[in-house]
Amino acid sequence: MIVHWHRRDLRVRDNRGLARAGSGSDDRIVPLFVLDPTILEHASPVRVSCLLEALSGLRKQYRERGGDLLVRRGEASDVVPAVASEYDAEAVSWNEDYSGLARERDRAVTATLEDDGIAVETVHDRIVHEPGSITPNSGEHYSVFSYFWKKWRDREKPAPVDPPTDADLADLQEKDVTEPLPSLEELGFDEPDASPRTVTQTAARDRVASFCGGPIYEYDDRRDYPASGATSRLSVHFKWGTIGPRAVYAATERAMDRAEADAERDGVTAFRRQLAFREFYAHVLAFNPEIVSENFSDAAGEIDWRDDPDEFAAWTAGETGYPIVDAGMRQLREEGWMHNRVRMLVAAFLTKDLLIDWRKGYDWFRRRLADHDTANDVGGWQWAASTGMDAQPYFRVFNPVKQGREYDPDAEYVRRYVPELEDASPDDIHDWTTLSETERERIAPDYPSPIVDHDERRELAIETFERARD
Known part of the structure; x- marks a missing residue:
């Protein structure tokens, strides 16, 4: 045996x-x-x-x-x-x-x-290429994704492996040794607030087939728009391994073979780039397990993070008064998942507008995400906080108002998850931070006013990060 x-x-x-x-x-x-x-x-x-x-x-x-x-x-x-x-x-x-x-x-x-x-x-x-198999000439791993991507992209990919045959398996049914799976309560957990999608091998294969049969061709153009439904939604299947990475890549090869235009091929390539990003973070974690609790970049210095329980509570509840940020946090609560573009926005808002330690945000996500993956989540949070590998420069601070206007122009995503604003016009939603209190009271009396001024907090964040670097 x-x-x-x-x-x-x-x-x-x-x-x-x-x-x-x-x-x-x-x-x-x-x-x-x-x-x-x-x-x-x-x-x-x-x-x-x-x-x-x-x-x-x-x-x-x-x-x-x-x-x-x-x-x-x-x-x-x-x-x-x-x-x-x-x-x-x-x-x-x-x-x-x-x-x-x-x-x-x-x-x-x-x-x-x-x-x-x-x-x-x-x-x-x-992952397709194990840690240590894609390396620079000096050092154990890449810390800049673009260099990693070039090698990952061009390296031959192994084919999916076959399942074991029936004859390979021990006959445990005759022994009557298996018991029913325990319940959540028996394991000491409450019923979750969120309702994630089905997580089975069949659901994973169906999702791959559906995504690679059409949406993948528009991935390059539409993936940043959270209302579009253009992402693969495979993250929870990668988390639990209900689909294999080689099988997913093989599906992209078939999609590439069917592509009829450069734009469609660009869509497949853009999705493969995200597969490579997932592996990049896994490689970094394999060689740097301490990044779960420590800044990856020494250049980040000792950042003077703020400790404001009220602002953190508003962020977790989706009540910051910044509509696209709040929509993302409420989607997390309802579904145990959040669109990737919005994950970046809410992380940037916490670490730059609120100047709250990325580790607190990472821990909140860890407890709420159905697809929580240590490597991906740590990598994403440190990227947004400008403390990680190949991170967002500290002086480029996401403006949540501009991001909402650009990536949710019709406010479809916001209105889906923020019911207080479902009757508001897109312009009123995007202009929410500049409206008067009287106008806000008229449009959506139950939705909060902005808890901070973005322009002021942007300047404070840049000063704080520069001081840490000095």
Whole structure:
């Protein structure tokens, strides 16, 4: 027997670790997932809800193939070796993860298995090109994305790997060893406020097919407009591994082959660039696990962050008086997801207009996002805060009013998520910060006035960042 320990690879197709476990061996695969309390301490209701849905779908896939999925609760360093011993396994396989917490867990599991004389077989699966495979001539990784992108773009991509055959799987159904999945309540979580989209392998494949069948061709032109629905919405599937990265890239190759115009090919290329961005941040985190809590850039200096609980509370509630910022924060609350352009805007607003530490924003997102990914979220927050790799220059401060007017010109996105403004005209919404109190009271009496003056806070932010650099 060989135990394959699933973590963030909740699929049977295009799973390198699982495929390796089933290749060239007469051993049967025992699929395992561990609900580890140490890991769950860092989780949230919306993510655990998605996890349970993905696990249910994975178990169904195994059962359709004549196997099953073991789901056990406890510290991974205890559970994984115990399951290996229970099934007299010669080896345990898993796909690598890159966060500091995951690596600490994996080191503990590895040590116990090796003490028991059980082999450990790990591979890289979460991204197309593993950390350390795309490097500059000096140093361990790129810190400027454009250089990374050129090499990533031109490097040959591996093909998706096949799922294990039915004969590769241990017959766990006869042993009656699987139990129903625990509920959120049994795991100590409340029902989530947000209602994210379905997170299963079938939903992921359908989404890839739908996106690469049409919207991908307009991605370059429309992806920054949050009301357009032009993004892939694959982030939650990447988070839980209900789709493999090689399978997604292969779908873009087929889309590129079908493209009939340069504009359509530009759309495919623009989407691939976002895939590369995801991998860029994973590479950086793999070599710099400390960036979860520390500024990546030494040049950022010691920034004198403000501590204003009232302004932070207004930001989290979507009540800043800046309509597109508030729409984004309310979308996060309702869906456990936020459009990427708006993620940048709300992060810039917190770190520049409010001058509140990016770590507080990152932690809020970590607890609210269904697609929370340590590498992506840390990278995005440090980019917006001008403290990270290849970050937004500190003196280029997003103007939320101009951003709203440019990327939500008809205020369709704002009115979708801010019902107090649903009857307001686009001009009134975009002019909200300059309207008089009397005009605001007439247009939308229940929507707040701006909590800060952007122009004043922009000057304060630049002064603060320059002082930190000095």
